[in-house]
Amino acid sequence: MALLTKQNLTFGLLGLVSLLGLPFTLNYYNVSYSPVITLLHIIMMLLCAYSWHLYRESKKTKDSNQELNDNRKQILLRENVLKSLFDNNNSYLWTIDFAEKTFLPSIGFEQVYGFSRDEFMNNYELWKDRVIPEDMDIAEEHYARLKSGLPSNRMFRFRNSNEEIRWLDAWGTPIFNDKKEVTHLTGVAYDITDRKELEEKLYHSATHDDLTGLPNRKKLMSHMKSEIEKCQEKNQSFAVLFLDLDRFKFINDNYGHNTGDKLLIQIGNRLQTFIDGKGIVSRHGGDEFIIIIRYNKYKQFKELVNGILDTFKTPYDLNIENSTISASIGISMYPKDATTIEGLIGQADRAMYRAKAQGKNTYRFANPVLEQAEIRKNSIEKQLKKALEQDEFELYYQPKVVLKTGDIFEAETIIDWHNSHLGRVSATEFIPLAESHGLMDEIGLWVLDEAMKQGNRWKEMGIDIRLSVNVSIIQFENPLFLRNISNLLSKNHYNAENLTLEITENILQNTQHASNVIHQLQNMGFEIAIDDFGTGYSSLSVINALPIDTIKIDKSFVLNILENEHNAKLVETIISLGDAIDCKVMAEGIETVQQSGFLKQIGCLYGQGSFYSSPKKAEEFQQMYEEQLA
Incomplete structure (x- = not known):
């Protein structure tokens, strides 16, 4: 192309010189215009114009080629950036072709799943086999939404090649043909396991007691709200047990806070082991614990409460003379005693104080009549001073x-x-x-x-x-x-x-x-x-x-x-x-x-x-x- 350009430029210059110099030459030799000379003159003029045109076009082509080369370099750079991003950052690009029934992921898929792409490329739904059963509904809903022509983003868990449970953040977009039919799905997926683990740690820290590891008051409130909603739907009941330790202040004051902390940790472990999934054990604060538990038969429930009291009889590992302790328990029932979180805890709390007043190491049920009397008594005490x-x-x-x-x-x-x-x-x-x-x-x-x-x-x-x-x-x-x-x-x-x-x-x-x-x-x-x-x-x-x-x-x-x-x-x-x-x-x-x-x-x-x-x-x-x- 460069050679052609030089030739065209040479011919053009010669034609221009001949065109301009011909009249002077003919005049110098005293030669007049003839038809042949006129025709030759016109040909030279056309040759000059054509040569100039070729020169201009060749220059445009050169500029276009340069721009194309620059674009190719930029595209190659972007491709390298995307390849680096999705092949080396626990993420991958993916495409599903419904006509070919293929699933085509980028190489980052192997890093995320631990499987080679070849195992999945010829089966466009094989990825679903790695979704854990508990999250299959989420993955199916995500896939169905995409196939219906809507973009979707869902998070669900899967098992990698080492059978480790990981979290995936999947994004997808449908692609349509001219008949507005979904022919392809395309998107990107990220392994967000580290982020999820950090979120879970932060959530656990916000909803669990630092000392005992038991659910704290915030978690308890959330659980009780959920229990009330479930029991309303199914016409069921649950109990609130408010526990207060009977000798804790004595141990804490006489043997130090470290001993008191060790005691609280061991009590929390015992209660958690005894309840064993039948309910939730939470630390309400200080030496107070609250247990939320479903019950069907009253006799079995009383046996469970007595069993809780029995868990305190075994001495604790505190390296002190008398490491035994007991608890007083107040019990309220939903919906018999109250239908709100505050009402249930308040009733159980006051029942616990009656248990303490009547000998400790025992339990008392909430009593609406005594409850009203107690409320009036407290009001009288408050107003009496004035x-x-x-x-x-x-x-x-x-x-x-x-x-x-x-x-x-x-x-x-x-x-x-x-x-x-x-x-x-x-x-x-x-x-x-x-x-x-x-x-x-x-x-x-x-x-x-x-x-x-x-x-x-x-x-x-x-x-x-x-x-x-x-x-x-x-x-x-x-x-x-x-x-x-x-x-x-x-x-x-x-x-x-x-x-x-x-x-x-x-x-x-x-x-x-x-x-x-x-x-x-x-x-x-x-x-x-x-x-x-x-x-x-x-x-x-x-x-x-x-x-x-x-x-x-x-x-x-x-x-x-x-x-x-x-x-x-x-x-x-x-x-x-x-x-x-x-x-x-x-x-x-x-x-x-x-x-x-x-x-x-x-x-x-x-x-x-x-x-x-x-x-x-x-x-x-x-x-x-x-x-x-x-």
Whole structure:
């Protein structure tokens, strides 16, 4: 091509020179144009133009060839890059030809699968034989989508030539003919096993406890959500077991956190081994574990729970003197006890605390009635601390009467509590909690102070009536009790002779202390009554030894006094006892005219109860008392 170009260029230059030089030559030799010369001149001109045309075309061809060479170099470079990418990076290109029924992968296929391409090239569906059965649905769906004419991307597992399970990320695109029929499939596939293993490690770390390797709270929540959905569909049940270790704090504090950690690891292993796929064991936090397990028969389930407790009996490998430990378990059932994750765990948690309170190393089932009582109890405890500050307590007054006439001779003060969240809270609900939380002294002094103030108000109005106030064992045993009550008398200028202090029998257990305090109270002018007599610890000798002014027969004896002959005889005996030691006897809880009549018949002189009047507010009691006086 280069030679031809040079010749054309030479002829063209000669023709151009001849064309331009011919007129001068003819003129020089004084030769005129003839037809031959004219024809020759035209031929030379055409030759010149044609030579120029050939030169231009040859130049274009040369440029095109150069561009083609450059493109070939770039294509070769790209081919080398793609070959390097897909043959050396756990990936391969692939094509399926439906007409030829062939599967053509790039050489990277051998690296991914460990098989030679020749084994698969003549069977375009042989690759499916290496997909593991659990993922076959995914692979089939991916293949069907491609054959239907849609692009697809799916991840599934396969076995390589060493029978190792690997992960494949397969991408594919269909190719159509002019009739819009799928004739080929083409795509790329990557071995993503390393990435999947890293993802699984990260997921395991996020959903499992670092110490024990058990599922953590996040994994537990996910599992419970799934269990609830499955049980809703199939109308089935499952149980939530909330375990708390009974001696863990002692071991952790006395032998160190490393020993505590070893113990938690061993407990986790034992529980996991015992449950053995029948459920999920998770570490909820600290020394708490939660087990989620399906159950069909109640008897078998109880055997399983007892088996869990038994797993704790074998000593642990801790290199300490006593390496045994026990657990308390609370159990809630879906859907009987709750239908939400929070409800089920909360019910099981509270049941576990009942198991601890009732001896530990045992289990308790969730109880809706106890659950509501527990919730109310917790609310009372929370609100009780603010009740005095917010002036939520109020005193009610219940008349004590002479049974023969029905005349009121004394009023018992009864504390009542109205809370905006809880409503009305009776003294029987909050007094035990006040005692256990160290609030009884403060509340008791408020009652005494308020009773004295009300007594003074009535006295100023011309109503002279004796009041009685209950004193708890917490107040009675406080070394400052006598000083506090004396200060209240002085503060209110109140006469102690107008006040009866009611104590319960359990105060009398420490006879010497009780005798000393009672004598000092009586010296101050108070009368002393034993409340709820017959339900406590007092004996005849104690009653005889102490200067008691009044015995109040507990309402449990009066309630069925007409039906229970044994109770009737006990009441009659107490009345006789009171007469013998010169002590007033009063019956509590009189609800009917028949009870009142029977008590009068056997010699009881005093009583109180709803038959005569329920506790009244100060204004209502005052009106009732004034009507009696009128």
